[in-house]
Amino acid sequence: MPDLAAPLIAWFRSNARDLPWRAPGFSAWGTLVSEFMLQQTPVNRVIPHLAAWLERWPTPTALAGDAPAAAVAQWANLGYPRRALWLHRAAVEIRDRHEGIVPRRVEDLLALTGIGDYTARAVAVFAYGDRHPVVDTNTRRVLARALEGRSQPGAPSKGDLATMAALLPEDQAEAAIVNAAAMELGAVVCTARAPRCEACPIAHACAWRAASYPDTGDGRRRQARYEGSDRQARGAILRALRHAPTHELPEEAVASDLADRAQRDRAIDSLVADGLIEASGGTLRLPR
DNA sequence: GATACGTGGCT
DNA sequence: TAGCCAAGTAT
Incomplete structure (x- = not known):
């Protein structure tokens, strides 16, 4: 398997977007809130809402002390409002089971309402710096193309975590960067619609490119019609x-x-x- | 494993 | 313009 980690790290160091949750000292709670908001909502729409949310509720305990109604209202037009309810429940669970501190262990994070395989590892890695594979839809697309030569990933599976784990350097800090870099690459270069392969740091090792970009996007279900639903x-x-x-x-x-x-x-x-x-x-x- | 779950920007 | 797409999770 080609070494994708080194070029990803180098690329990320000079090309990463300046996003709020990447600022030094950004809290674990801030990371958790950002990850909830980013579940299926684009980065640019999240940013202003995240700032307002953290100003109103700087800690899990602050949110837990307010009514769920306040959370659902503050969520505004971010979409999937059940996430606001789940985030509030998670805050209550953090207050009651973890003394108000966002847990660090993946197992404990997974036990919180609204947190699944992606968010649990994202918090453990990006907030606490631990070494785990983090796999979101961007990473799955990058891996499908680079390693499998497919235009789109197949159905999500536990195997995705193992695949990503195999790419991580031993060093904790570098492993965290590789996780972030794979996501970032999928978000800004290896995009679903019009990938910018000329700007890709791992194009030389990309199986999809080597196979002349076959379209393997078969069997994808269309999103249900929203108008009138x-x-x-x-x-x-x-x-x-x-x-x-x-x-x-x-x-x-x-x-x-x-x-x-x-x-x-x-x-x-x-x-x-x-x-x-x-x-x-x-x-x-x-x-x- | 398939399905339900918001909202808005982009092509 | 109608359809695609967006840092997923729970059931």
């Missing part, structure tokens, strides 16, 4: 509640513009089931 209806209801003075509104006033009554009721029921809203006496509100 139940998800859009949920979003409209939540947006109305976020903007309401006390985060509550009469059920009849919520999303009255939703033409499909059955769809509105479905959306309300599913939001209640998810814990994102509460319903009682004809009133809808964000969770207290």
Whole structure:
């Protein structure tokens, strides 16, 4: 296997974006919050929301002491609002089980609500400097191309972690950089749509390039249509509640513009089931 | 393992 | 413009 670590490290040292969570002294809590926000939301949309969030809640305990409603409202238009609820739950768990300190062990991080294989290792590596493989969608695409000669990765699997682990240098600090560099490369050079191979530090060792860029992107499912969907209806209801003075509104006033009554009721029921809203006496509100 | 889950920018 | 895409997780 070619040594990808050395060129990745060199490239990252001179090309890494100046992102807030890479600033020296950025807290583990800040890293955790940033990773929650970055779960499926683009970097540029996260940055201003992250700053506002940390100003309001500088510690897990501060967030845990506030109502879930405050978290869901502050989440604004970042998307997938259940992440706000999960982040609040994680803060409560950190306060109650870890004395208010973001845990360092992957096992403990995985036990927190809303944290999976990616986020647990991202916090352990980027906040605490420990040596673990960190694999996100960018890294999976980079590895699929460089090592397998495929244009897109296959389904996520535990094997991804083993593959990345095999590329990491022994040195802890360098291993962390390789993890970050693989993600960064996928985000800005080895992109899904129009990769900039002329700027790639590992192009010389890339199996996809050597194979003349075959299109192996078969079998990819299309994202469901959003316009007119139940998800859009949920979003409209939540947006109305976020903007309401006390985060509550009469059920009849919520999303009255939703033409499909059955769809509105479905959306309300599913939001209640998810814990994102509460319903009682004809009133809808964000969770207290 | 497939599916549900927001929102907005880009092509 | 309709579709693609974005630092995933839980069920």
